[in-house]
Amino acid sequence: MQRIGVFVCHCGSNISATVDVEKVAQMSLLEPGVVHAEDYQYMCSEAGQARITEAVKEKKLTGIVVCSCSPRMHETTFRNAAERAGINPYMVEIANIREHCSWIHKNIEEGTEKAIILARAAIAKVTLNAPLKPGESRVTKRALVIGGGIAGIQTALDIAEAGYEVDIVEKTPSIGGRMSQLDKTFPTLDCSACILTPKMVEASAHDKINIYTYSEVDQVSGFVGDFTVDIRKKARSINMDKCTGCGVCSEKCPSKKISSEFNRGLGKRSAVYTPFAQAIPNVPVIDRENCIKFKTGKCGICEKVCQAGAVDYTQEDEIITEKYGAIVVATGFDTIKLDDFDEYAYNQSKDVITSLELERVMNAAGPTKGHLERLSDGKAPKNMVFIQCVGSRDVTCRGKVYCSKICCMYTAKHAMLIRDKYPDVNVTVFYIDVRTPGKNFDEFYRRAVEEYGVNYVKGQVGKVAPQANGQLLVQAVDLLDNKQILMEADMVVLATAIEPEAGVRKIATMLTASIDTNNFLTEAHPKLRPVESPTAGVFLSGVCQGPKDIPETVAQAGSAAVKAIGLLAKEKLMTNPCTAKSDELLCNGCSTCANVCPYGAITYEDREVNDHGIREVRRIAVVNNALCQGCGACTVTCPSGAMDLQGFSNRQIIAEVDAICR
Amino acid sequence: MSITAKTEFKPKIVAFCCNWCSYAGADLAGSSRLSYPADVKIIRVPCSCRVNPMFVLRAFEKGADGVILCGCHPGDCHYSTGNYYTRRRMTLLFSMLDYIGVEQGRTRVEWVSAAEGVKFSTTMNEFVEKIHSLGENVRLGDLRCRN
Numbered sequence: 001m002q003r004i005g006v007f008v009c010h011c012g013s014n015i016s017a018t019v020d021v022e023k024v025a026q027m028s029l030l031e032p033g034v035v036h037a038e039d040y041q042y043m044c045s046e047a048g049q050a051r052i053t054e055a056v057k058e059k060k061l062t063g064i065v066v067c068s069c070s071p072r073m074h075e076t077t078f079r080n081a082a083e084r085a086g087i088n089p090y091m092v093e094i095a096n097i098r099e100h101c102s103w104i105h106k107n108i109e110e111g112t113e114k115a116i117i118l119a120r121a122a123i124a125k126v127t128l129n130a131p132l133k134p135g136e137s138r139v140t141k142r143a144l145v146i147g148g149g150i151a152g153i154q155t156a157l158d159i160a161e162a163g164y165e166v167d168i169v170e171k172t173p174s175i176g177g178r179m180s181q182l183d184k185t186f187p188t189l190d191c192s193a194c195i196l197t198p199k200m201v202e203a204s205a206h207d208k209i210n211i212y213t214y215s216e217v218d219q220v221s222g223f224v225g226d227f228t229v230d231i232r233k234k235a236r237s238i239n240m241d242k243c244t245g246c247g248v249c250s251e252k253c254p255s256k257k258i259s260s261e262f263n264r265g266l267g268k269r270s271a272v273y274t275p276f277a278q279a280i281p282n283v284p285v286i287d288r289e290n291c292i293k294f295k296t297g298k299c300g301i302c303e304k305v306c307q308a309g310a311v312d313y314t315q316e317d318e319i320i321t322e323k324y325g326a327i328v329v330a331t332g333f334d335t336i337k338l339d340d341f342d343e344y345a346y347n348q349s350k351d352v353i354t355s356l357e358l359e360r361v362m363n364a365a366g367p368t369k370g371h372l373e374r375l376s377d378g379k380a381p382k383n384m385v386f387i388q389c390v391g392s393r394d395v396t397c398r399g400k401v402y403c404s405k406i407c408c409m410y411t412a413k414h415a416m417l418i419r420d421k422y423p424d425v426n427v428t429v430f431y432i433d434v435r436t437p438g439k440n441f442d443e444f445y446r447r448a449v450e451e452y453g454v455n456y457v458k459g460q461v462g463k464v465a466p467q468a469n470g471q472l473l474v475q476a477v478d479l480l481d482n483k484q485i486l487m488e489a490d491m492v493v494l495a496t497a498i499e500p501e502a503g504v505r506k507i508a509t510m511l512t513a514s515i516d517t518n519n520f521l522t523e524a525h526p527k528l529r530p531v532e533s534p535t536a537g538v539f540l541s542g543v544c545q546g547p548k549d550i551p552e553t554v555a556q557a558g559s560a561a562v563k564a565i566g567l568l569a570k571e572k573l574m575t576n577p578c579t580a581k582s583d584e585l586l587c588n589g590c591s592t593c594a595n596v597c598p599y600g601a602i603t604y605e606d607r608e609v610n611d612h613g614i615r616e617v618r619r620i621a622v623v624n625n626a627l628c629q630g631c632g633a634c635t636v637t638c639p640s641g642a643m644d645l646q647g648f649s650n651r652q653i654i655a656e657v658d659a660i661c662r
Numbered sequence: 663m664s665i666t667a668k669t670e671f672k673p674k675i676v677a678f679c680c681n682w683c684s685y686a687g688a689d690l691a692g693s694s695r696l697s698y699p700a701d702v703k704i705i706r707v708p709c710s711c712r713v714n715p716m717f718v719l720r721a722f723e724k725g726a727d728g729v730i731l732c733g734c735h736p737g738d739c740h741y742s743t744g745n746y747y748t749r750r751r752m753t754l755l756f757s758m759l760d761y762i763g764v765e766q767g768r769t770r771v772e773w774v775s776a777a778e779g780v781k782f783s784t785t786m787n788e789f790v791e792k793i794h795s796l797g798e799n800v801r802l803g804d805l806r807c808r809n
Contacts, residue, residue, distance in 0.1 A: 070689045099692025105700050114700040512740045516777030598742045631741035632712030660703040661724035
């Protein structure tokens with residue numbers, strides 16, 4: 001018989017305000033096997049843990065139930081305390097009476113009754129717990145970074161500097177990401193390319209960093225410390241070893257009217273192209289969908305003009321399989337589609353553009369060579385209107401409910417830069433709120449208003465109507481003066497909401513990383529583990545986790561790198577001991593369990609068994625503990641009930657059910 | 663069933679939550695103070711596919727009035743495919759239960775991600791309300807379990 005101790009935590013007043021903790025302890029004493037019960041203000045504190053270890057020694061406890069916060073919070077804390085007290089750490093169960101009880105119930109009677117029942121279920125479960133021992137698994141000393149924007153580059157550089165090999169997988173032909181499309185950065189007005197390209201060069205020159213551009217992650221298997229990843233290197237149709245990056249192929253390519261992704265569709269590129277001048281690697285890609293050679297079989301000009309003989313039309317996608325210990329997701333963002341926002345006339349007028357498009361317009365390498373001009377007729381604008389929160393903080397289902405965070409600041413930046421360079425242009429910004437939390441952010445915004453005379457109007461724009469004379473009629477409300485506004489503008493710029501890059505859901509699925517309804521990857525803990533995914537060995541860097549500006553992204557990229565380095569530095573990892581186990585007397589070797597196992601952890605063995613005195617050789621299922629992740633699919637599928645999951649056994653779960661329904 | 667004065671119906675509801683999504687969703691509902699009735703008691707399982715149909719039957723046998731399973735959204739399972747098994751198994755089980763008189767409303771499978779505290783709370787509120795409208799479960803219950 002087990003000797004169980006029950007420890008009820010007050011959690012200050014978080015629990016004790018709506019749960020009578022003393023009563024929970026008293027009632028627990030009535031349960032079979034319970035020889036000790038007490039309550040204490042903070043069980044997780046050193047003094048609280050000391051009470052547990054003392055009670056274990058004094059009362060010779062064999063099992064512990066802690067009634068406290070979620071096991072996701074302090075299970076490890078209490079397991080370690082148990083271990084220090086000399087009992088197996090897996091002889092601890094947590095009754096979650098905070099998140100699942102005290103915080104959601106207001107009535108103390110109701111809360112107490114529920115807490116007693118939750119404690120009872122945990123006691124019933126711990127009675128059936130058995131000591132478990134974690135196994136060990138090895139760590140592959142190599143990291144994968146998915147995404148080659150500033151987040152991915154920074155993470156890779158930091159990991160590489162610590163001495164570990166890093167591979168970057170980037171789906172476009174060059175690293176650089178969104179930051180490479182920006183003209184200037186707030187609040188310092190640094191030139192984006194000037195601060196980014198040195199990082200790009202550093203990453204590509206680093207001997208520990210290997211960059212796969214124009215590549216995607218195809219498949220991921222394995223687990224923390226030992227992931228196996230298939231990387232698809234898409235056919236570039238250019239031999240990277242031979243290409244000298246001279247650019248003659250792009251120059252001579254007859255198919256030049258393809259809309260440039262890098263310029264957000266505002267400029268043109270040829271079918272064989274590098275996205276931008278500072279691209280890394282400086283090796284072009286043939287866009288097979290638009291290449292005349294691939295469409296009709298004729299042409300072949302690029303092959304003829306290439307003196308290095310690098311053009312190779314026969315190249316095929318290549319799959320590279322590599323092992324990694326840690327994976328960092330840095331997939332970044334895109335602006336949302338504006339098809340549902342007809343009132344801003346984005347699709348009707350060329351002079352209504354998104355802020356990211358304005359970045360390209362203002363960039364010297366952009367479609368207008370950096371001149372601010374209307375895209376419809378090339379005239380210089382006199383009146384410009386900026387509309388904030390286009391699709392952000394939008395509770396109708398067409399937009400995003402969250403704040404995109406960066407728009408207030410980049411709009412202030414655009415307004416300031418325009419007023420600085422073209423002082424005769426009137427700039428009006430319509431906003432819901434101006435949010436400027438960040439170092440030197442509010443000062444920057446105030447400069448835009450006070451020094452540069454940007455006209456900020458609190459109010460939303462109802463409609464942007466293109467007029468016959470080419471002007472845009474903006475209808476809006478001024479909430480502070482409580483009046484309607486009708487004004488003509490030459491250009492309208494939409495601060496469009498940002499959302500995670502489209503492919504992130506597929507990547508999250510491959511990594512079994514959690515993702516929220518907005519497609520942002522979920523953290524292991526929103527406050528205390530913000531750069532880790534709940535899936536061990538997967539880390540988050542940049543906007544894939546939530547909207548961020550560049551300094552925040554760089555900071556998070558560094559901390560994701562630190563977490564990855566911490567993992568890679570370990571020689572061995574402890575594995576989860578809650579794995580499946582088959583009862584050799586019940587197993588009939590039917591293979592059903594192996595069919596449902598997602599990890600291929602179940603094999604079959606002919607083994608001599610002693611079934612009540614009958615000795616015979618039987619084919620039975622054997623679980624490889626290093627591979628088993630403990631999902632329990634096999635336990636339910638087993639027709640003879642031979643498979644069970646340690647730590648979550650049939651008897652344990654049934655005991656919990658019984659305790660709850662009693 | 664013993665003959666006692668009719669008291670207010672307090673349903674017994676067992677909620678199986680997978681460790682990775684729904685249990686975390688329930689934690690989020692808690693830390694966001696999104697209330698739902700105390701009748702719901704949560705059992706943590708590694709994956710929704712760990713829930714043996716026998717556990718559901720056992721709950722009803724022991725007097726549960728409703729059983730709800732929560733797992734990761736299809737495609738988001740921490741173990742890749744676990745919730746697909748849940749979906750199939752439970753569809754089959756629930757229709758058989760319905761056939762023997764345990765109404766479909768007493769059983770439910772819901773996908774709740776770790777970020778969906780609000781969904782967890784609204785789901786539980788709806789489910790408890792449904793159980794209230796159905797009343798006490800009289801089928802399958804082991805009479806010896808009643809008091």
